[in-house]
Amino acid sequence: MNIEILSIAKKERSIYDPLCKELSKMISRFAKIEDIELFNKDVTKAHTISPEASREAYSKLFAPHVVKSFNVILHPDGKLIDSYEFSKLLDGKIAVKFFIGGAYGFEDEFLKKGDSIISLGNITMSHKIAKVVLLEQIYRGFSILSNHPYHK
Template identity: 45%
Template structure:
């Protein structure tokens, strides 16, 4: 199984070590890639308007739709860990998408297979991403009957 986590954010070195820990622990179950995207087009668009930013996000994300696509959005469906683990069942490739400062466009969310929320709380991108990687590892363990979830 291959899992791709795509995020629009400036590099956050302070969380990379923690995220790398979950990627390393998950390697026996799946190949995981952390794709951080931030370029001049996004930076300029974000300094203009929300509409410009969402268009820029779509331009970088639409070509990355691969396999089973999951958008993270505060208005998405909230799953427990077992429901989240079911997302992985029977899939060869899963792509997760974390929006930029303005989230994700409605058109992009409609182009994905699922829209989920990690919590009703508003989280910084760094914390949301860390929680996502921990939940990915937890889901892989649940599906492998590994005792980590207990």
């Protein structure tokens, strides 16, 4: 299985990097995982214009990646699911892509391209923390599917 985590983010070091690296290593026992951070001058410019312009810029960056996979969009208004339901997002799939939006979220048109729209909870968190939570849930999901004791 191939998993991609795509996020609107500047490529910069973070205190969360070692944890992301460790979780990715744990996941690699079950699937190939790739972390793709997207950001360009159009996003920078859009941030100075409006939230709508920003969402449009995010959609343009994400558009080439919404192909030949099961696409999961993380969104505050998405469905709240538990770890068992989350594991079903991974079960039997060849490729899964997770999309973490920028500061202004997603355009409605982009949301329609998702096979599943989920929420990590009702609290607001930075995309870097959302990525850590997502990685942990991916590992937990694979643990559930393989009856690994990690989940207990």
